Amino acid sequence: xxxxxxxxxxxxxxxxxxxxxxxxxxxxxxxxxxxxxxxxxxxxxxxxxxxxxxxxxxxxxxxxxxxxxxxxxxxxxxxxxxxxxxxxxxxxxxxxxxxxxxxxxxxxxxxxxxxxxxxxxxxxxxxxxxxxxxxxxxxxxxxxxxxxxxxxxxxxxxxxxxxxxxxxxxxxxxxxxxxxxxxxxxxxxxxxxxxxxxxxxxxxxxxxxxxxxxxxxxxxxxxxxxxxxxxxxxxxxxxxxxxxxxxxxxxxxxxxxxxxxxxxxxxxxxxxxxxxxxxxxxxxxxxxxxxxxxxxxxxxxxxxxxxxxxxxxxxxxxxxxxxxxxxxxxxxxxxxxxxxxxxxxxxxxx
Numbered sequence: 001x002x003x004x005x006x007x008x009x010x011x012x013x014x015x016x017x018x019x020x021x022x023x024x025x026x027x028x029x030x031x032x033x034x035x036x037x038x039x040x041x042x043x044x045x046x047x048x049x050x051x052x053x054x055x056x057x058x059x060x061x062x063x064x065x066x067x068x069x070x071x072x073x074x075x076x077x078x079x080x081x082x083x084x085x086x087x088x089x090x091x092x093x094x095x096x097x098x099x100x101x102x103x104x105x106x107x108x109x110x111x112x113x114x115x116x117x118x119x120x121x122x123x124x125x126x127x128x129x130x131x132x133x134x135x136x137x138x139x140x141x142x143x144x145x146x147x148x149x150x151x152x153x154x155x156x157x158x159x160x161x162x163x164x165x166x167x168x169x170x171x172x173x174x175x176x177x178x179x180x181x182x183x184x185x186x187x188x189x190x191x192x193x194x195x196x197x198x199x200x201x202x203x204x205x206x207x208x209x210x211x212x213x214x215x216x217x218x219x220x221x222x223x224x225x226x227x228x229x230x231x232x233x234x235x236x237x238x239x240x241x242x243x244x245x246x247x248x249x250x251x252x253x254x255x256x257x258x259x260x261x262x263x264x265x266x267x268x269x270x271x272x273x274x275x276x277x278x279x280x281x282x283x284x285x286x287x288x289x290x291x292x293x294x295x296x297x298x299x300x301x302x303x304x305x306x307x308x309x310x311x312x313x314x315x316x317x318x319x320x321x322x323x324x325x326x327x328x329x330x331x332x333x334x335x336x337x338x339x340x341x342x343x344x345x346x347x348x349x350x
Contacts, residue, residue: 006335007255012235013071024230033065034093056098083165091154125156177227178321181314218245240266248277250324274326
């Protein structure tokens with residue numbers, strides 16, 4: 001098996017390099033409207049936003065920002081296959097404009113756009129990002145009613161293009177792409193408690209932004225909503241976390257980013273030693289074996305033998321499950337090619 005991963009330096013409102021209906025899954029975290037560190041990004045694409053922010057017209061500026069994102073969502077619609085899934089990580093914004101503090105609901109504005117495009121709005125995930133600060137409340141402290149609820153969560157919005165995806169000729173590949181029973185119980189809950197991270201970029205050469213998009217989030221989503229060989233798109237690629245997760249999961253990927261520095265960073269990250277990515281797969285296998293060991297003898301007797309590994313699985317749907325290990329990667333134009341061990345036994349002993 002071989003996968004291809006590339007990053008394109010472009011504005012995602014024009015993804016003409018990507019064919020119609022060629023993307024099975026989109027996993028992305030766009031710039032957040034009304035978060036100050038993203039102002040330059042939005043103002044550079046629509047000068048009206050600068051004036052509205054300066055004149056205290058926050059609601060109008062908020063709408064202009066989302067209209068910029070809307071152009072990307074319509075391009076996403078063009079390239080996604082029927083039945084394809086779009087996952088958008090977004091946080092709401094709190095901001096004081098013209099002396100008035102309020103919340104700007106980014107997640108509901110994006111839901112409205114996809115609803116109007118005819119997408120099925122599926123149950124979302126709340127990604128909880130707890131703060132360790134002892135003084136994390138906002139407002140006037142102990143006097144009612146001048147304090148505000150502290151936001152420690154973001155949303156992972158999930159949309160489907162039309163009816164459920166039909167699996168016909170790729171039915172066997174879907175079976176091989178199965179995840180573990182115990183993973184399903186965690187992944188498909190509506191609350192993910194995952195610590196955020198910061199992007200390690202040179203602030204002197206690019207925008208200083210906090211990226212709260214740890215590897216675990218796209219990795220889960222890619223395994224939940226795509227199969228081996230699918231192509232995953234991130235139209236706001238940033239440092240390439242989605243592409244790295246696709247490499248580890250045995251999917252193809254395309255990233256788009258408007259800033260050349262981030263494109264170069266992503267390509268460099270993808271071309272590093274793939275053994276770091278393999279450790280995620282190996283950790284999954286180790287965790288599953290520990291899970292099976294916690295089951296009683298009677299429970300294990302009700303399990304099934306996986307066809308690719310010397311361990312048991314809880315359900316019949318996991319019998320053909322295969323977990324890819326990258327054997328080698330080679331540089332490609334604007335990206336990398338990955339090859340995987342043909343035999344599951346490469347990782348069976350972990």
